[in-house]
Amino acid sequence: MIKLFRNIRKNLLAEGKTSRYLKYAIGEIILVVIGILERKIIHCTRPVRDFILVEEK
Numbered sequence: 001m002i003k004l005f006r007n008i009r010k011n012l013l014a015e016g017k018t019s020r021y022l023k024y025a026i027g028e029i030i031l032v033v034i035g036i037l038e039r040k041i042i043h044c045t046r047p048v049r050d051f052i053l054v055e056e057k
Contacts, residue, residue, distance in 0.1 A: 008024065
């Protein structure tokens with residue numbers, strides 16, 4: 001998968017399509033940020049969920 005993205009980047013820069021490369025780079029950054037936030041939300045809610053389950057027993 002990483003090889004595919006690397007090839008896309010190389011092709012866009014080699015063809016001189018700087019604006020398309022910038023759009024691609026910004027999209028990739030947004031996807032990484034969404035993934036980090038999603039992981040952080042899952043990590044933060046797990047102790048709360050476990051605490052609620054322990055209290056109900």
